[in-house]
Amino acid sequence: MTERKPPGVPFESWVDKQIREAEARGEFADLPGAGKPLESLNTPYDELWWVKRKMHQEGLSFLPPSLQLRKAAEDALAAAMAAGSEDEVRRVLTGINDKLREALRRPPEGPPLNRGLFDVEQVVADWRAARDATSDGSSEPDGQGRRAV
Template sequence: MAQPTGPIESWVERQISAAIERGEFDDLPGEGKPIPGIDDPPDPLWWIKRKMKREGLSVVPPSLALRKEVEDALEKAEAAHREQEIWDLLEPINKKIRAAIRVAPVGPPLNLMPIDIDRVVRRWNERRAR
């Protein structure tokens, strides 16, 4: 164990000095590199953001999530086997759109109107007739 260098050296400092002498800090990941984020402004949610990144999670604003849901539902409607499937897919989406229009969701503007299901069904029938 390393000898204290003076009366001010604390027990912790002595432990660190001893570990350095034993080489316990050699070859650590990131050695010689700047500490990531050291110059970033303080962020009280840093640990949440880091955890979400590490876990591969993301938070999508409700308006964007609804837009994606509409897009996915329209794709499924194109592949439907019966007209009723189209109605079953799109009517619940229209209810969500109407609700979101009444109470604006958090995030970017919704920019959606209820889907004209009759029009989707007409186009679906036209594609099937070809």
């Protein structure tokens, strides 16, 4: 623990002594980023740089609700195409279709949603075709099946 600055000792020399002793103990060795240039050294200053960095580190983002739903729909289609069974495909698509149905009833904030419900039977057929193609040794599934009802 750092000791208090003794009375009568100039603050600058006391701090310099603390740093010099810590360096001698090796407390500054192997710090992350040592010997690397500073990140974003040549970018303009942004007051919220630390908020953006923290959100990036935590895997967070802020999108309007309509864009969040569009992204969720894309992710759901990818999950459905990678599913292990037809039941799982149907479950994933039913879940996202419920959210899309609600958004079509009451449009969320942000840009237009520009998407309809997934045709579950068509996506299941595409999923089957992709599974058959990969089991025959053909190419990978292309993730199609974005037909709307």
